Amino acid sequence: MARPLTRTSSAVDPYVPTSGNNGYRVSRYELDLNYRVSTNRLEADTTITAVTTETLDRYALDLSAALKVAKVRVNGAAPARFSHKAGKLRITPRVPIPAGGQLVTEVKYAGRPRPVVNQFGTIGWEELTDGVLTANQPNGAPTWFPCNDHPSAKASYRISITTESAYAALSNGTLHSRKTHAGTTTWVYEQPEPMSTYLATVQIGSYVVQEIAPSPVRMKAAVPPALRGNFEIDFARQRRMIKLFTKLFGPYPFSSGYSVVVTEDPLEIPLEAQCLSVFGANHCDGKQHSERLIAHELAHQWFGNSVTASTWADIWLHEGFACYAEWLWSEGSDGPTAKEWARHYWDKLKRSPQDLVLADPGSKRMFDDRVYKRGALTLHALRTRIGDEAFFALLQDWTNRYRHSIATTDDFVGLAALYSRQSLADLWTDWLRSKPLPDLP
Secondary structure, three states: OOOOOOOOOOOOOOOOOOOOOOOOOEEEEEEEEEEOHHHHEEEEEEEEEEEEOOOOEEEEEEEEOOOOEEEOOOOOOOOOEEEEEEEEEEOOOOOOOOOOEEEEEEEEEEEEOOOOEOOEEEEEEEEEEOOEEEEEEOOOOHHHOOEOOOOOOOEEEEEEEEHHHHHHHHEEEEEEEEEEEEEEEEEEEOOOOOOOHHHHHHHEEEEEEOOOOOOOOOOOEEOOOHHHHHHHHHOOHHHHHHHHHHHOOOOOOOOOOOOEEOOOOOOOOOEEEEEEEEHHHHOOOOOOOHHHHHHHHEEEEOEEEOOOOHHHHHHOOHHHHHHHHHHHHHHHOOOOOOHHHHHHHHHHHOOOOOOOOOOOOOOHHHOOOHHHHHHHHHHHHHHHOOOHHHHHHHHHHHHHHOOEEEOOOOHHHHHHOOOOOOOHHHHHHHHHHHHOOOOOO
C-alpha cells in the first residue's frame, strides 16, 4: 500500500519560492466573487477541480492572509480541517486522496483584498480611485483567489463577478451572462482555453464597453467616457496590428477575441492578461505616444498567454518576443525597420552592465529591461542567420506546436534547429548563455 505524502509547500520555482504547490494538477477554477467597490469588501466561493499526481493526506493552495477562510470542503465531504498562515492554505482531507484521484476543493472566504508588495512591485488586487484592477504577474493571483500559483499550472476558468450596477466588470474570456438585481449586476465569464493564474483578471470601473469595428478578431474596449475620443486616436491601428500579427505569428489563439481596458487612473506600465490588456489614462492621451506598448501587449496573446514559459527563468520567451513584435509592427507600418531598432538597442545595451544571462536572469532581474531588449536582439540575430522565410515559419510552428501549453528555452532552441541548414550552437551560447553582449550580425 502506498504511503500517503504530505504536501504543504515546495520550491516549485526558485524565482518565486513561496508560490506554487506539488501533488496535484488543476484542470478548472470556478470563482464566484461578490465585491463592493464602496467598501473594498470581497465575499467569495472558489471551486478548484484537480487530479492528484501522488497519494495525498495533506496539500496546499496559495491564498493571501488578508482573506479569512470560513470553510473548506474536499470532494463534497463534510468540512475539512485546514490552517491558513503565511500565504498558504493547508488542507487535510478526511481521507487520503490516492494518486490519480479526483480532488475537488471548495473554499469559502472573505475580506478586504490588498496587493502584495515585494521585490516585483505592487502585485495583485489593487484599488483604483473608483474601481479595481488586478495585476498578478508574477505571484499576485492569491490576493483574490486560492490557487496553485505558477505559470505552468494552466486551467480553464469560470469567473462570476457581482458588484454595484454603476460599474462594469470585465474578466477573461467570453461574457456568458449579465443579470441585474437589487442594485447589483452579476457578470459571468467563461475562459475555456487553459490559462495561468497570473493571467486571470478582474477589472471593475465606470467604463463604457463597446465593440470595435470589425477585424479578423472580435475586439471590444472598456473606456471611461471622458477618454473615448482619445481612445479612437491612440488605439486606431489595433486592427492593422491584428492583421499583421496573424500573418506573421499564426491565427489569434483565443476564441473569445481581444479586449482592452483603459483605467481612469494613470498606470506605470500596461498589463497583460489572457484575452485582455489594461492601459492607464496616461497611455490614452490622444497623441499616439503608446503605440509600441499597444503592439507589445497584443503580441503577448501569442507569446506568454498561449505559449507560456514553464518557469520564470524562461521569461524572455514572453518579453523578448513581445518586444520584437514592437519592432515588427514598426517595420510593417512604415516606421523604422527591425534592423534599425536592433542597432539602436544594441548600442544602448553595449553601454549597460554586461552581467545578465538571458536564459536565466535571476529573480531580481526577470523584469529588467535588458531581458526585453536582449531577447528581441536574440530573435533578430536568429532571423538574420536563417532568413525571413525560415524565421517566420519557425514562429508560426512555435505558436501552433505549443498553443495553450507551456514551453522552455530548450524547446525553442530544438525547434529552431529544424529551420537552419547550419548549427546554431554558437548563436545560442553567445546570446542566451553568456553575459557579454555579442556583436550585432
